[in-house]
Amino acid sequence: MFAVKTLNPNMNSVNPVLVHVTRGDLVENRHRGAVVVCDPSGRQVHAQGDVTAPVYPRSAIKALQALPLLETGAANHYQLSEAEIALACSSHNAEPAHIDSVEAWLNRLGLDQDALECGAHAPLHEPTARAMLLAGRDPGRVHNNCSGKHAGMLTTACCLGETSQGYIDREHPAQQRWFDALGEMGDVDMRSLPWSYDGCGIPVVAMPLTAIATAFARFAAPDDLGQTRIDAIERITDAIAANPFMVAGSGRLCTELMQVTGRRVLVKTGADGVFTATVPSRGLGLALKIDDGNREASEIALLATLRQLEILRDDDIEALAARVRLPVFNTRNILTGYRQAAVF
Amino acid sequence: MFAVKTLNPNMNSVNPVLVHVTRGDLVENRHRGAVVVCDPSGRQVHAQGDVTAPVYPRSAIKALQALPLLETGAANHYQLSEAEIALACSSHNAEPAHIDSVEAWLNRLGLDQDALECGAHAPLHEPTARAMLLAGRDPGRVHNNCSGKHAGMLTTACCLGETSQGYIDREHPAQQRWFDALGEMGDVDMRSLPWSYDGCGIPVVAMPLTAIATAFARFAAPDDLGQTRIDAIERITDAIAANPFMVAGSGRLCTELMQVTGRRVLVKTGADGVFTATVPSRGLGLALKIDDGNREASEIALLATLRQLEILRDDDIEALAARVRLPVFNTRNILTGYRQAAVF
Numbered sequence: 001m002f003a004v005k006t007l008n009p010n011m012n013s014v015n016p017v018l019v020h021v022t023r024g025d026l027v028e029n030r031h032r033g034a035v036v037v038c039d040p041s042g043r044q045v046h047a048q049g050d051v052t053a054p055v056y057p058r059s060a061i062k063a064l065q066a067l068p069l070l071e072t073g074a075a076n077h078y079q080l081s082e083a084e085i086a087l088a089c090s091s092h093n094a095e096p097a098h099i100d101s102v103e104a105w106l107n108r109l110g111l112d113q114d115a116l117e118c119g120a121h122a123p124l125h126e127p128t129a130r131a132m133l134l135a136g137r138d139p140g141r142v143h144n145n146c147s148g149k150h151a152g153m154l155t156t157a158c159c160l161g162e163t164s165q166g167y168i169d170r171e172h173p174a175q176q177r178w179f180d181a182l183g184e185m186g187d188v189d190m191r192s193l194p195w196s197y198d199g200c201g202i203p204v205v206a207m208p209l210t211a212i213a214t215a216f217a218r219f220a221a222p223d224d225l226g227q228t229r230i231d232a233i234e235r236i237t238d239a240i241a242a243n244p245f246m247v248a249g250s251g252r253l254c255t256e257l258m259q260v261t262g263r264r265v266l267v268k269t270g271a272d273g274v275f276t277a278t279v280p281s282r283g284l285g286l287a288l289k290i291d292d293g294n295r296e297a298s299e300i301a302l303l304a305t306l307r308q309l310e311i312l313r314d315d316d317i318e319a320l321a322a323r324v325r326l327p328v329f330n331t332r333n334i335l336t337g338y339r340q341a342a343v344f
Numbered sequence: 345m346f347a348v349k350t351l352n353p354n355m356n357s358v359n360p361v362l363v364h365v366t367r368g369d370l371v372e373n374r375h376r377g378a379v380v381v382c383d384p385s386g387r388q389v390h391a392q393g394d395v396t397a398p399v400y401p402r403s404a405i406k407a408l409q410a411l412p413l414l415e416t417g418a419a420n421h422y423q424l425s426e427a428e429i430a431l432a433c434s435s436h437n438a439e440p441a442h443i444d445s446v447e448a449w450l451n452r453l454g455l456d457q458d459a460l461e462c463g464a465h466a467p468l469h470e471p472t473a474r475a476m477l478l479a480g481r482d483p484g485r486v487h488n489n490c491s492g493k494h495a496g497m498l499t500t501a502c503c504l505g506e507t508s509q510g511y512i513d514r515e516h517p518a519q520q521r522w523f524d525a526l527g528e529m530g531d532v533d534m535r536s537l538p539w540s541y542d543g544c545g546i547p548v549v550a551m552p553l554t555a556i557a558t559a560f561a562r563f564a565a566p567d568d569l570g571q572t573r574i575d576a577i578e579r580i581t582d583a584i585a586a587n588p589f590m591v592a593g594s595g596r597l598c599t600e601l602m603q604v605t606g607r608r609v610l611v612k613t614g615a616d617g618v619f620t621a622t623v624p625s626r627g628l629g630l631a632l633k634i635d636d637g638n639r640e641a642s643e644i645a646l647l648a649t650l651r652q653l654e655i656l657r658d659d660d661i662e663a664l665a666a667r668v669r670l671p672v673f674n675t676r677n678i679l680t681g682y683r684q685a686a687v688f
Contacts, residue, residue, distance in 0.1 A: 014358045021616075021637070024540025026550055028400055029616055029637035032376070056372055119675025133477065144675060196368025201676035206370055272373055292636040293365070293373035331463025331488060332545035 015049035018290065018304070019297035021328065022337035030342070031297035033273065035288035035305050038213035040221050042187060045284060046309055048343075051213075054194060054206035055289045060270030062089045062149050063236055063278070064185055064215055068177035069152045070232035074159035078108060085236060086243035087148030088155075091269060093249025094123030094143040101246070102147050109151075109158050113142040116150045117168040118200035125249055146200035148246075153202075170195070170203045179205070185215035199271055209287040216278045216285025237280065240266050253299045253323055260319045265311055273298040279311050296339060299323065304341035359393035362634065362648070363641035365672065366681035374686070375641035377617065379632035379649050382557035384565050386531060389628060390653055392687075395557075398538060398550035399633045404614030406433045406493050407580055407622070408529055408559055412521035413496045414576035418503035422452060429580060430587035431492030432499075435613060437593025438467030438487040445590070446491050453495075453502050457486040460494045461512040462544035469593055490544035492590075497546075514539070514547045523549070529559035543615055553631040560622045560629025581624065584610050597643045597667055604663045609655055617642040623655050640683060643667065648685035 014032070021029040034049030044051070066088045069075050075085060084105050092098040106112055122129040122139045132139060141147060150167075153174040157164045160173070167174040179190035188211045198204035218225060222233045240247055241263030248254035248269070257267050266278040273290030275298045286305065290297045303324050306312040317324060326339040358376070365373040378393030388395070410432045413419050419429060428449050436442040450456055466473040466483045476483060485491060494511075497518040501508045504517070511518040523534040532555045542548035562569060566577045584591055585607030592598035592613070601611050610622040617634030619642045630649065634641045647668050650656040661668060670683040 023400055023548070024538060024550075026398060026400070026538050026540070030635045032636075054370060056367055056370070117676075119677065121675050130477065133474065194368060194370050196370070197674055197676070197678045197680050199674045199680075201674060201678065204367070206368075291374045292376075292638060292641075294636060294638075297636075330541055330543045330545060331465050332461075332541070333463065334541045334545065336541050336543075 013050040013053070015291055017342045018048065018301040019294075019339065020342040021339045023328075024337065027342075028337065031273075031290050031292055031294050031301075033288060033290040033297070033301055034209055035286065035301060036209045036213045037284050037286045037305070037309060038210060038217045040214070040217045040224070040283060042210065042214040044210065046305065051209040053208065055209055055212070055274065055287075056196070056198075056204045056206050056272070057212050057276070057287070058198060058204060058270030058272060058274050059091045059146065059149075060268045060274045060276040060287070061182060061212065061215070062091070062268060063219065063240065063266070064182050065149060065178040066152055066236055067181040067185075067229070067232050069156050070235055071181070071228050072156050072160060072177070074156040075235070077159045078155055080105070080155070082239040083243050083246050084148075084151075085239035086246035088152030089236060089240055089268070090148045090247045091124070091145040091254075092148055092246065093125035093128065093252065094139070094145065094147075095125050095128050095249050098148070098246065098249060099142055102142050102151050105151050106142075106154070109155060111154060111158075111164070113140050113147070115154055115164060116141040116144070116147055117166075118144040118146050118150050120144060125251070144200055150200065168200075168202045175203055182215060185218050186211035187214060209289060212276060212287035213285040216276050216287065217283060218285070220278045220280045220285055221283030237263055237266065237278075253302075256323065257320060260316050261312070265306065267302060269295070269298065271295075275299070275302040277302065277306065277311070282311060284309075284311070296326070300326070300339060300341055304343070357394040357397070359635055361686045362392070362645040363638075363683065364686040365683045367672075368681065371686075372681065375617075375634050375636060375638050375645075377632060377634040377641070377645055378553055379630065379645060380553045380557045381628050381630045381649070381653060382554060382561045384558070384561045384568075384627060386554065386558040388554065390649065395553040397552065399553055399556070399618065399631075400540070400542075400548045400550050400616070401556050401620070401631070402542060402548060402614030402616060402618050403435045403490065403493075404612045404618045404620040404631070405526060405556065405559070406435070406612060407563065407584065407610070408526050409493060409522040410496055410580055411525040411529075411573065411576050413500050414579055415525070415572050416500050416504060416521070418500040419579070421503045422499055424449070424499070426583040427587050427590050428492075428495075429583035430590035432496030433580060433584055433612070434492045434591045435468070435489040435598075436492055436590065437469035437472065437596065438483070438489065438491075439469050439472050439593050442492070442590065442593060443486055446486050446495055449495050450486075450498070453499060455498060455502075455508070457484050457491070459498055459508060460485040460488070460491055461510075462488040462490050462494050464488060469595070488544055494544065512544075512546045519547055526559060529562050530555035531558060553633060556620060556631035557629045560620050560631065561627060562629070564622045564624045564629055565627030581607055581610065581622070597646075600667065601664060604660050605656070609650065611646060613639070613642065615639075619643070619646040621646065621650065621655070626655060628653075628655070640670070644670070644683060644685055648687070
């Protein structure tokens with residue numbers, strides 16, 4: 001088991017600057033953070049910063065939270081498509097393709113978006129949000145970027161004949177199931193770890209970055225985990241790799257990266273500057289957190305680390321060049337600087 | 345003169361965590377930064393972090409940039425109102441009152457928004473931006489939060505018979521004038537300092553936080569600066585204190601704070617986590633910068649510092665309580681934590 005330090009808001013350890021933003025010849029903004037890459041034994045292959053402090057992984061662990069959907073047989077029972085399994089692992093943009101799929105899926109369960117217990121928010125996809133505003137349509141629960149994950153939890157609860165109402169409560173089996181799966185994958189006692197509420201209302205459990213990275217390393221190389229889990233991981237991996245649009249959407253790094261890498265590298269964003277990656281070809285898992293919670297910085301730090309470890313190849317980096325070093329323009333369209341990795 | 349260090353993107357000095365965001369019992373996000381309070385001699389009354397590294401002050405120095413508007417006689421020549429002088433010092437919300445005033449002012453100069461050389465962007469005020477979107481109206485240059493500053497620069501150029509076209513260029517007298525004023529106020533050689541382009545297109549000059557704080561301390565206690573400057577500072581101070589709405593707008597900290605303090609404490613936000621304050625009653629100036637550029641963190645760090653130094657009184661803090669420690673809610677309207685000062 002990984003030891004969890006009591007979190008000190010004035011902690012002495014200082015993470016390195018991973019990403020910075022220049023203006024002219026100077027660095028104007030700096031983003032510190034920690035990143036770790038582990039193998040399935042928990043060995044650190046690469047580490048920067050304090051990788052043992054507890055971090056809320058937020059949405060970056062959705063592929064692990066989806067394990068019970070497969071392992072209980074619920075996905076087979078309801079004949080979920082690969083696109084639906086990908087949606088269960090998504091932080092989607094609420095573009096029409098996402099919404100249509102989640103609604104059709106809920107209908108097959110005999111439910112509608114009222115059964116979702118996530119809160120409503122405007123689509124992450126700005127043009128979709130604007131179109132809804134112009135059409136006078138308020139966002140519903142199905143537009144929450146987590147609605148696919150919630151549909152997955154409802155699917156399992158329905159299949160097992162559990163009360164679906166209250167499925168987001170910490171004590172509900174729908175939550176306890178992924179606590180078990182993630183605890184096994186990350187070698188942590190999920191019920192002893194600090195927890196709170198995530199953006200969508202389900203519990204979020206803080207754990208060391210090392211535990212998150214180890215869980216994804218085992219996801220990348222599941223050979224020792226028993227056939228049920230191996231099969232579940234195989235199906236989730238296939239589903240995500242075949243449906244990168246369903247996992248995020250237009251203009252999103254997760255989608256663009258996996259459109260390039262296929263199942264060679266799976267990545268997932270989490271709120272407040274978290275990112276994870278699964279590297280099946282190398283049997284590695286990655287977890288990172290930007291101290292200040294900045295999303296753009298988490299994306300750049302992810303790409304820089306994957307590049308440094310040669311997990312992304314030169315041709316991958318070329319295809320993602322606009323993501324690696326972002327030009328920043330002012331309102332006059334003058335190039336003022338770059339958002340880029342600070343260290344590499 | 346203050347020495348300016350060459351900026352090293354991997355600088356060794358580490359600023360303290362000034363603000364953090366909790367989730368449950370843990371700190372989830374941390375914002376480091378530096379803050380300094382100086383007297384008119386440049387003496388540091390209070391300092392946290394590296395206060396000598398060069399920082400782009402962005403829009404936080406607009407009151408100093410407006411000095412030439414008064415000192416050249418241009419404001420008198422065009423009989424500017426107090427509201428217009430406040431707009432010259434503003435990062436306004438582009439609410440109707442701001443736009444109407446800037447347009448009327450430009451009309452008095454025989455100009456319209458085409459004369460402004462700032463870029464267009466949607467109003468900072470979200471409801472106004474939404475209303476424009478619903479009405480099918482594109483934002484123009486007048487909606488740029490800096491359009492009042494630009495109107496002020498045009499006013500001075502017109503009054504002195506200068507070419508107004510190209511007034512945003514570094515070599516144009518409209519820019520050179522505030523270089524001179526700020527250089528005198530902050531004891532810095534503006535032309536030897538690193539510079540780049542600001543968000544609106546005018547030059548932005550990097551200087552130590554100590555120089556910015558000293559400039560505002562002299563603004564707070566201008567007795568030794570000669571009658572022309574004393575008169576200019578007096579009029580700017582009166583204009584801002586009497587028109588806190590014009591300096592920012594609905595829902596903005598600058599406006600809400602000065603509605604409470606009047607001319608006892610003037611504050612001004614700048615992009616990428618900068619804030620400045622002028623404290624006439626104590627003859628002090630403040631400058632702060634959040635390392636990662638986070639605006640919300642800059643606001644909380646400002647209030648915490650002003651409170652710690654008893655520049656804000658208990659009744660001020662009570663009136664601004666909702667700004668001092670911000671509850672954070674998720675999409676289910678569950679309170680997940682607080683955004684608050686880390687140190688005090």
